[in-house]
Amino acid sequence: MERVDFTRTTVPLRARRDPLVILQKPLETERFSLVCLDEDFATDTYLRWLSDDDTTAFLETRFAPVGDLLQLRHYVTSLLASTDSYLLAIVTNDTREHIGNIKLGPINSHHSTASIGLFIGSKDWWGKGVATETIAAVTAWAFDTVKLAKVCAGAYASNVASIRAFETCGFSREGLLRSQVSLNSGARDDVVMLGKVNPHA
Numbered sequence: 302m303e304r305v306d307f308t309r310t311t312v313p314l315r316a317r318r319d320p321l322v323i324l325q326k327p328l329e330t331e332r333f334s335l336v337c338l339d340e341d342f343a344t345d346t347y348l349r350w351l352s353d354d355d356t357t358a359f360l361e362t363r364f365a366p367v368g369d370l371l372q373l374r375h376y377v378t379s380l381l382a383s384t385d386s387y388l389l390a391i392v393t394n395d396t397r398e399h400i401g402n403i404k405l406g407p408i409n410s411h412h413s414t415a416s417i418g419l420f421i422g423s424k425d426w427w428g429k430g431v432a433t434e435t436i437a438a439v440t441a442w443a444f445d446t447v448k449l450a451k452v453c454a455g456a457y458a459s460n461v462a463s464i465r466a467f468e469t470c471g472f473s474r475e476g477l478l479r480s481q482v483s484l485n486s487g488a489r490d491d492v493v494m495l496g497k498v499n500p501h502a
């Protein structure tokens with residue numbers, strides 16, 4: 302794999318080693334910058350997102366609640382130290398507001414595959430194409446720079462917006478895990494498995 306620096310200017314060069322390639326500068330989309338998420342992003346706003354029932358309804362993080370800023374910093378630090386995942390903050394280009402996160406990982410370097418997961422914490426931004434725009438950018442980067450052969454995602458079947466965003470970005474439904482997860486209501490839900498193969502791999 303190609304190796305380049307994994308840091309934005311304010312993030313010290315550290316922690317990112319094989320098998321990760323290194324993110325030299327933010328990934329840019331039309332409206333957003335995707336930057337390496339470090340402790341600076343561990344704010345009260347981010348903490349509130351993690352305790353919001355709507356935001357976490359389809360996320361596994363709801364089973365491991367982060368109670369305070371110190372815990373959030375530890376969580377972010379542990380992710381920064383990860384050698385198989387990129388956690389990126391989604392920041393608006395015009396107001397420099399942190400509105401959510403998108404993750405590529407864990408990367409399986411044997412098979413050149415990885416998952417993509419995301420959440421838009423700021424509900425003001427829901428339904429405005431953030432997921433579609435950022436999934437497209439991360440997928441292109443995963444293929445062109447990280448040189449992955451395939452990216453995957455899993456979404457609760459009820460999470461129509463998430464599934465739709467991945468499909469718009471060219472992901473196909475590859476499988477259905479029946480009654481795989483438990484919803485907050487107590488009902489069970491299927492999980493839709495999605496994938497996109499790098500056409501140039």
Ligand SMILES: CC(C)(COP(=O)(O)OP(=O)(O)OC[C@H]1O[C@@H](n2cnc3c(N)ncnc32)[C@H](O)[C@@H]1OP(=O)(O)O)[C@@H](O)C(=O)NCCC(=O)NCCS
Pocket residue numbers: 355356357359360418419420421422426427428429430431432433434455456457460461462463465466469
């Ligand atoms: C699910 C989530 C990622 C969607 O992000 P988003 O930026 O609002 O999605 P987009 O605006 O790109 O919309 C994607 C598609 O879903 C549709 N959509 C948006 N909200 C919808 C809703 N509530 N119900 C049905 N469809 C919806 C959009 O119209 C769009 O479809 P289109 O391209 O055919 O018009 C976001 O709401 C979120 O982060 N939720 C909480 C965490 C989460 O569920 N993460 C995903 C885990 S897999």
